[in-house]
Amino acid sequence: MFNSLFNKLTAMFILVTILGFVIMGIMIFMFLGDMVVNEMALNLEKTAQTITDSFLVYDGSQTLYPWLESWFAGTLRSHSQNTQATIWIIDRSGYLWRFDSPDSEYTAMYKVIQEKFERGPTDIRWRLPSDKYYRKIMTGEYDVLREVGDFQGLLGESGQWLTIQKPIVLKPIDGKSVVWGAVFMHKPVPQILASRTYIFQFVFYSSLVALVVCIILLYFITRRMTRPLKEMNHAAQVIAKGEFDQVLDVNSRDEVGQLARTFNAMTSELRNIENHRREFIANVSHELRTPITTIRGFISGILDGTIPAEKQAFYLDIVRTEAERLGRLVTDLLDLSRIESGESRLVMKKVDINEIIRKCIIQLENNITKKRLNIEMIFEAEIMRVRADPDAILRVVFNLLHNAVKFTPEGGNISVFTMYARDGKVEVSVKDNGHGLEPAELERIFERFYKTDRSRSDDRKGTGLGLAIARSILKEHKQDIQVSSTPGKGTTFTFTLERVE
Ligand SMILES: Nc1ncnc2c1ncn2[C@@H]1O[C@H](COP(=O)(O)OP(=O)(O)O)[C@@H](O)[C@H]1O
Ligand SMILES: [Mg+2]
Structure with missing residues (x-):
């Protein structure tokens, strides 16, 4: 009872x-x-x-x-x-x-x-x-x-x-x-x-009436108070079965009302997460299927003779590119999920950010010279120490520079700046004079798998995960990344790091 x-x-x-x-x-x-x-x-x-x-x-x-x-x-x-x-x-x-x-x-x-x-x-x-x-x-x-x-x-x-x-x-x-x-x-x-006795009888009977009134009132008050709890319980059970479209009707301002509001916020967040998850799975299967289809198609063509022998080398090269992309996609996805789930522990160290930038440029040297790009480094100081995980930050800088190299036409200019900023931070910017991005594209650029239509045709090797990974890494560092771009003129990515002496 x-x-x-x-x-x-x-x-x-x-x-x-x-x-x-x-x-x-x-x-x-x-x-x-x-x-x-x-x-x-x-x-x-x-x-x-x-x-x-x-x-x-x-x-x-x-x-x-x-x-x-x-x-x-x-x-x-x-x-x-x-x-x-x-x-x-x-x-x-x-x-x-x-x-x-x-x-x-x-x-x-x-x-x-x-x-x-x-x-x-x-x-x-x-x-x-x-x-x-x-x-x-x-x-x-x-x-x-x-x-x-x-x-x-x-x-x-x-x-x-x-x-x-x-x-x-x-x-x-x-x-x-x-x-x-x-x-x-x-x-x-x-x-x-x-x-x-007479007076007391009077008091007794009026108390009795008051008691009955109290009990009736209490009954309704308690029912009113516990009703949202019951509803929440019911909603929680439904949510547990995977249906996140539960919204509680809240009109009280007390603690129970607050709980109900928090509950609504939670379900809405769950709904978001669930939608993201579905979208993500749809994206992943799509991204995986495309190269597999290409690979299977060309290989069948070679095997059944539809592709003549003299063209086989050409198509096998495409197959290799696609297979490589598939491999990269899987690695990137695993990395991203590791970073986002907090599994990859950052190893924070005192490092010189300028040194990291130089390393990245060396790694990209081939691509830079191939495209005859001019690259300049403008550092506020010779050595600028930051507290960060060197490997993770190298990856961020590499992804940004790699994009700049990819999306800047031959003979273009790329600049990398490092400078001291407010609140004990160091700001790093990667600027290119490539084709730039439309505002609508800018908004979605950090999404997983997002590639502009143009880059889909220009750059067949990209996975669309580079910026998502960069942003996740910076989020783990509790730092920010921003982008600004003028279509036709170029794009600048800027992120911050914690400065140390
Ligand atoms: N510097 C840049 N100039 C123009 N577009 C860019 C630049 N960097 C990124 N983008 C756009 O953002 C998309 C997502 O970038 P990213 O996540 O690194 O994926 P990927 O490089 O594999 O295509 C790119 O496909 C491209 O359309
Ligand atoms: Mg990239």
Whole structure:
């Protein structure tokens, strides 16, 4: 079930959300408990204050105004109704002067009084069984006392109670205030907490609704997030089978979107590589087939007598040229693929580029003199050291010079320049005054097997791989090669090398 990222994410989100709500619930529950008890205590304290005030009005005047008796009783009644709390008025000797309870508690509280309070033989009034219940408040040191519990065991059987005690202080006559008695208010804690349960239920149900909404949202968000991954997976499988025309529809900017874009770039690159590969194979087979066809044709002609004996030498010479070209083609191809695959490790050395150029010219001496070409070397310094693989660079220079010699008409001029350039480089240029190249030809000149139509007829020996090899070698050296040409006037190839002292 948790094998898919989608399920994992959804499960994790739901878990975290539920955990969040549970923690929040517990905290709210605890906080609410304290809060409602506190709130109620403050409320009861205020009421107790009102009752003491009323008591002070009532007591001492009730003989003058007998109706005050019923007024005070009514006051107590309404206070106990409003607060749903039991009210006792106890005098400083512990006698119960007044008692009232909300209807729901009246009987129970009355029973407590009957059972727990005491009454002397001649006494008609109830009295708290011990002064430990009222001693503290009667000292007058406390403005109010608050307690949560069973009122020191007196209300034990009936659970937890919140008790407020407020002293009734008589107006001082001689400057000394006297505590006449105290107002006691009791309220069952479960009753107070009922409001918490109510609030909590509200929080609980709204959390539940929020949770469901969250889960639904999360479901869609995760699905949205994982959808591109699924698509990519599918596309990758298709690509693995060799179909590179997969394009993902990307519209997000996040990491997944970036991945999808990278993926698209990768497939497009793969597509390019694949197209190149196909084109390359088509080219190679074409290039190989042409000389083979020629060779086979002429040899058959000689064998079956179609070519007369006196012409055989001529055709065999062509066959030899073609066979040589075939051999060169294969060698060049192997070299090129070795260089491009990075198999041929460069052996970097400090070498004098001018020396390499001189060596190339010596190798081409025969062709140069045969075509009566003028060749000049213009070097900025006598010795110019570069960091390069000497054999590889010799091949580059040779290919460029060889082309210049091939494509310059008899009596033409070829110049080779070396000079120091910017960024610690040495620039090498090979310039000829041959027939030049059209812009469209210039663009394709470094492609494998590319030969201009003209050179196909002029130079039957070339393979069209020389410049491709030169560029690959320079690319491995992290250097550049460029060409410029004016049709009819000549061509210049320029490449760079890393200068060293
Ligand atoms: N100096 C040059 N002048 C004119 N054309 C050139 C010159 N160098 C190269 N080319 C053109 O570029 C083509 C590719 O050159 P290259 O890769 O060396 O192959 P190849 O020399 O075997 O023909 C040549 O066939 C020719 O058409
Ligand atoms: Mg060439």
